[in-house]
Amino acid sequence: MDTENVIAATPLFQGLEKRYQKDLARIVIKQTYRRGEMIFAEGDQSKGFYIIATGRVKVFKISPEGKEQILHIFGQGEPFGEVPVFTGQPFPAYAEALAETSTLFFPRDDFIGLVRTEPSLALNMLSVLSMRLKRFTALIEDLSLKEVPGRLAAYLLYLSDRSNGANELDLEISKGQLASILGTIPETLSRILTKMTKEGLISSDGKRHIRIKDRMAIEQLANGEKRLT
Amino acid sequence: MDTENVIAATPLFQGLEKRYQKDLARIVIKQTYRRGEMIFAEGDQSKGFYIIATGRVKVFKISPEGKEQILHIFGQGEPFGEVPVFTGQPFPAYAEALAETSTLFFPRDDFIGLVRTEPSLALNMLSVLSMRLKRFTALIEDLSLKEVPGRLAAYLLYLSDRSNGANELDLEISKGQLASILGTIPETLSRILTKMTKEGLISSDGKRHIRIKDRMAIEQLANGEKRLT
DNA sequence: GGATATCCTTGACTTAAGTCAAACCGGCAT
């Protein structure tokens, strides 16, 4: 997919006139990363932000002991690394490609120039950041107020919503990555999946496939109205 | 303080021409809340956002069992409740006045109209949201990757930084509120403060006053390089 | 200024989740 098509298909740039999309295309720099490659590190100085053309990227924090907390996994058409563009400060987290990934890089100064002349672009970006704040709010709530089974239940429901309420879910990531999203470790996640299976809430065939069998119970778990025994 | 002076003193509106500040003053609605009064609830439909003229407001999540996680405590000149302005969705958290508080309320549609005509306002708001994302990132890191003593240590250093590195700290909030900021409960916080005092890291005279005695050790604690015994 | 309510601390106990270590499993390459 060429640059202009990627831009045209990106939610951040919806509602912009064709000529602004052309201006955007003019400032981007294409980049590619291999699976496992670091895109930026916490503390790095930022020169701009990224949009994913193809591939997947995880943005995460890591503790001195090596425990990792994933903040977000980004896919096609999603922007990431925007925070330093507007704060002028270094990146507050790490970003790493989860697969072969190609990105469009938008240099800070050029992009801010466009924001100044195109209010819709500013409002779209405000919307993106606001959605992200909302997600972070939910993550904070999960980490602070829910136990791991509740977080997992909420995550399964989130996946289900993304596929229009389907009961057949594709994890798309390894269990280890999922544990890191939920703020726990693989062993704990594994035990909880086993429990949920034994209690008939889910069943799991393939490695990365889960079927919701008792949605009601999973909702109660996610809302803290029920616990695993 | 009258509306125009509050606006002129608000970081969000810095760098705006006088006439835009006047436009802003024209759209605001003044409101006052008593200590303990709810300003908005999670799930409420939003009609705009707020700036604090005087007083203090906590924004928080609460679990079914009543445990509370404070996301942010806002003071004079700070905006809050902006997320739904740009997402169009309901408030993702609760807001309550911690003291007698007066606010300026900016209706959504009027404000967005001004954002469309004044790019500096858009960029200032992008900066505010980005700073908040950064803070949330740090909170997520604390909750997921640090133990409570480390979170407390990080908070003490944060307070110290705010007063130019002073070792004499004023908590400004109750221990219960502090516990809620740190994602724990008053009992646990109390025990940890006792331990830190016994190990000579801090001393505590008045209720809401703490003196840093061993900054080095507190920094190590915050970075996970050291633990309380 | 004494009574009442709220906040804070302490103790004994429980528990969710982490650590460490070992076994298991399914692909992939040799």
Next chain:
DNA sequence: ATGCCGGTTTGACTTAAGTCAAGGATATCC
């Protein structure tokens, strides 16, 4: 096939932090 190698599961154990309950300290109000 055979053997290696992530990723995953399971078991035994440890531990940080929560719960429950009581007592102490402060602040606040009439």
